[in-house]
Amino acid sequence: MSKRNLQVCMSPALFDLYADRKSIVVVVDVLRATSTMCIAFETGIEKMIPVSTVEEALEYRSTNPDYVLAAERNGAAVRGFDFGNSPQYYLDHDMSGKTIVMTTTNGTKSIGIAKKDHEVIIGSLLNLDAISKWLIQQDRDVLIFCAGWKDKFNLEDTLFAGALAQNLVDSNLYDNSCDATQAAQVLWEKGKDDLFAFLDNSSHRKRLAKLNIDSDINFCLKINQTTKIPILKGDILVALDAC
Amino acid sequence: MSKRNLQVCMSPALFDLYADRKSIVVVVDVLRATSTMCIAFETGIEKMIPVSTVEEALEYRSTNPDYVLAAERNGAAVRGFDFGNSPQYYLDHDMSGKTIVMTTTNGTKSIGIAKKDHEVIIGSLLNLDAISKWLIQQDRDVLIFCAGWKDKFNLEDTLFAGALAQNLVDSNLYDNSCDATQAAQVLWEKGKDDLFAFLDNSSHRKRLAKLNIDSDINFCLKINQTTKIPILKGDILVALDAC
Numbered sequence: 261m262s263k264r265n266l267q268v269c270m271s272p273a274l275f276d277l278y279a280d281r282k283s284i285v286v287v288v289d290v291l292r293a294t295s296t297m298c299i300a301f302e303t304g305i306e307k308m309i310p311v312s313t314v315e316e317a318l319e320y321r322s323t324n325p326d327y328v329l330a331a332e333r334n335g336a337a338v339r340g341f342d343f344g345n346s347p348q349y350y351l352d353h354d355m356s357g358k359t360i361v362m363t364t365t366n367g368t369k370s371i372g373i374a375k376k377d378h379e380v381i382i383g384s385l386l387n388l389d390a391i392s393k394w395l396i397q398q399d400r401d402v403l404i405f406c407a408g409w410k411d412k413f414n415l416e417d418t419l420f421a422g423a424l425a426q427n428l429v430d431s432n433l434y435d436n437s438c439d440a441t442q443a444a445q446v447l448w449e450k451g452k453d454d455l456f457a458f459l460d461n462s463s464h465r466k467r468l469a470k471l472n473i474d475s476d477i478n479f480c481l482k483i484n485q486t487t488k489i490p491i492l493k494g495d496i497l498v499a500l501d502a503c
Numbered sequence: 504m505s506k507r508n509l510q511v512c513m514s515p516a517l518f519d520l521y522a523d524r525k526s527i528v529v530v531v532d533v534l535r536a537t538s539t540m541c542i543a544f545e546t547g548i549e550k551m552i553p554v555s556t557v558e559e560a561l562e563y564r565s566t567n568p569d570y571v572l573a574a575e576r577n578g579a580a581v582r583g584f585d586f587g588n589s590p591q592y593y594l595d596h597d598m599s600g601k602t603i604v605m606t607t608t609n610g611t612k613s614i615g616i617a618k619k620d621h622e623v624i625i626g627s628l629l630n631l632d633a634i635s636k637w638l639i640q641q642d643r644d645v646l647i648f649c650a651g652w653k654d655k656f657n658l659e660d661t662l663f664a665g666a667l668a669q670n671l672v673d674s675n676l677y678d679n680s681c682d683a684t685q686a687a688q689v690l691w692e693k694g695k696d697d698l699f700a701f702l703d704n705s706s707h708r709k710r711l712a713k714l715n716i717d718s719d720i721n722f723c724l725k726i727n728q729t730t731k732i733p734i735l736k737g738d739i740l741v742a743l744d745a746c
Contacts, residue, residue, distance in 0.1 A: 270656055273516055277655050412520050413513055413683040439706050440656040443690055450689050463682050 263435040265401035266428055268421045268444045272370050273411040284400050285374040286383040286391065286424065289407035290416040291464050293332070293367025295384040295480040296347045301499045302386075302486035304356035308497040310368040311361060314338060320361045328355075330362040335471050338363075346476050366407035374405055375492055382490035382497065385420055385455075385480065390487040392427035394500065402428060404444075415447070415462045416481075419455065422448025423483075455481040506678040508644035509671055511664045511687045515613050516654040527643050528617040529626040529634065529667065532650035533659040534707050536575070536610025538627040538723040539590045544742045545629075545729035547599035551740040553611040554604060557581060563604045571598075573605040578714050581606075589719050609650035617648055618735055625733035625740065628663055628698075628723065633730040635670035637743065645671060647687075658690070658705040659724075662698065665691025666726075698724040 269278040288294050297308060311317050314331055321327050329341045330349075337344025345364050362368060374380050383391050383404070395402055404424055406417035422444035428434045429445070436442065451458030456478065459465045468477055489500040512521040531537050540551060554560050557574055564570050572584045573592075580587025588607050605611060617623045626634050626647070638645055647667055649660035665687035671677045672688070679685065694701030699721065702708045711720055732743040 270513065271517060273520070274514060274654065274656070277516070277653070409682075410520070411517065413517070413686065415682045415686060418686065437704055437706055437709065439652075439658045442704060443656065443658060443661065443686070446693050447686055447689055450693070461680055461685065463680055466680065 264399070264433055266425060266434040266436065266441055267402070267438045268404045268406065268418070268425060268440040270406050270413050270418060270440055271408045271411050272366070272373055275373050275405065278403055279377060280401065280403070281377045282401055283378060283403035284395065284398065285378040285380050286402065286404045287367065287370050287374055287380055287407065288383045288404065288417050288420045289364065289367030289370065290384055290420050290480055291468060292345045292347060292476055292480055293362070293364040293407065294382045295386050296345055296350065297362070297382045297490050297497060298384045298386045298486055298488055299347045300350045300355065300360060301488040301490055303350040305350070305358045305360055308360045308362055308490065309495060310371045310497060311363045312369050312372045314363055317341070317361045317363045324359070326359070328358050328360045330360055332364045334365060335467050346473065347479050348476060366409060370405055370407040371492065378403070380492040381500070383420060383424060385423065385483050386485040387487065387489055388420070388423055388427070389484045390489055392424060394489055395428060396431045396433060402434070409464055414464055416459055416464060418444045419448055419451050419458070422446070423452065507642070507676055509668060509677040509679065509684055510645070510681045511647045511649065511661070511668060511683040513649050513656050513661060513683055514651045514654050515609070515616055518616050518648065521646055522620060523644065523646070524620045525644055526621060526646035527638065527641065528621040528623050529645065529647045530610065530613050530617055530623055530650065531626045531647065531660050531663045532607065532610030532613065533627055533663050533723055534711060535588045535590060535719055535723055536605070536607040536650065537625045538629050539588055539593065540605070540625045540733050540740060541627045541629045541729050541731055542590045543593045543598065543603060544731040544733055546593045548601045548603055551603045551605055551733065552738060553614045553740060554606045555612050555615045557606055560584070560604045560606045567602070569602070571601050571603045573603055575607045577608060578710050589716065590722050591719060609652060613648055613650040614735065621646070623735040624743070626663060626667060628666065628726050629728040630730065630732055631663070631666055631670070632727050633732055635667060637732055638671060639674045639676060645677070652707055657707055659702055659707060661687045662691055662694050662701070665689070666695065
């Protein structure tokens with residue numbers, strides 16, 4: 261039996277090289293967009309609409325005043341929006357049944373790129389095992405898509421890619437010949453015992469530290485806090501178990 | 504004293520994100536273009552003209568019949584050219600004083616991209632310590648530029664990037680906050696004791712194995728076989744110690 265294809269794309273700028281119109285794409289932006297999406301569904305939101313621009317987000321609300329707007333640029337909440345990109349907001353507020361419109365620097369942009377030709381699910385360390393198990397149940401190729409930072413490689417998304425790739429490869433169902441996948445696994449093996457320390461000198465942790473959100477980082481680096489898997493249906497994310 | 508900037512660019516498609524018009528760019532294509540360039544100068548060639556296309560190479564010879572033409576595409580020598588991309592050719596023939604015009608799938612393309620706005624030198628495992636020592640002597644920022652494979656990430660070039668980065672960081676003169684640089688160092692640390700085994704499952708080693716050139720791969724993974732550093736002057740590579 262031929263094995264399923266497994267690839268890691270390390271940057272949105274490289275996505276076209278890995279896109280094959282058939283893989284399930286797992287979009288990851290560990291700090292913090294996709295972590296926040298996963299925990300948002302855990303806290304009971306009904307749906308989330310990821311958009312690429314602040315203007316699109318505002319347009320959604322102009323026709324849907326009940327929608328909650330979340331916007332982040334360069335790590336901070338955008339002025340005039342209900343909140344930014346922090347998972348903590350969802351833990352501190354009753355979000356049951358809400359619809360969130362979210363735009364972020366990297367994560368929602370990557371979703372926009374991937375959705376054109378691929379089925380898209382949302383990954384983070386918070387739902388690592390749930391994603392792994394679900395993917396193994398599908399007879400499909402997988403492309404793990406790191407959102408990076410403004411098209412640059414970043415460590416935290418690649419760490420997640422390595423963790424997920426390792427789980428998939430351990431099932432013996434996936435081919436492991438993609439160089440980027442192998443590199444991600446090496447990083448995960450090196451970093452997994454203390455993710456916070458491994459990312460100590462990373463560019464984005466430094467960027468966020470200036471904003472005093474170490475607690476967000478700590479939260480986003482926790483493994484298996486939810487079994488929710490956000491999946492894109494058209495332009496809208498819903499929880500897979502609610503489909 | 505502020506430290507020198509040190510970056511790794513993992514793909515030609517990402518180069519513009521890392522380019523700063525002031526760093527010395529070290530172009531690397533371990534299998535096999537830049538390894539072959541380094542050993543070509545060790546065997547006594549006078550100069551090498553890296554070009555992006557087969558057509559450019561042919562044009563050079565039409566006006567310079569003494570030039571030797573080397574062309575590789577997808578791992579194999581191009582029909583009608585004197586030879587391809589193998590370091591072995593230089594070891595087996597008397598190349599003293601020759602001028603080589605070379606075009607390859609990834610390496611010469613990357614040189615073409617980098618030379619527009621940056622000083623360019625050529626790196627490989629074969630001249631690792633020579634490059635490291637020379638860079639440390641310069642008071643300049645450094646950008647290690649992996650040629651990759653058709654714009655995709657590859658393992659062997661990133662391994663070299665990690666080796667060179669580690670040597671530079673050990674000098675305590677360079678800032679080590681670039682995520683890609685840190686990742687490359689982790690890969691080098693993991694792979695350095697047995698590079699051939701580390702690359703066992705890599706995409707390009709598999710690609711070359713089909714062409715029966717394991718001996719070339721073995722050669723390109725040897726460390727410190729030459730102190731020659733090819734440097735680009737205008738459009739022409741010469742040996743740094745001959746400048």
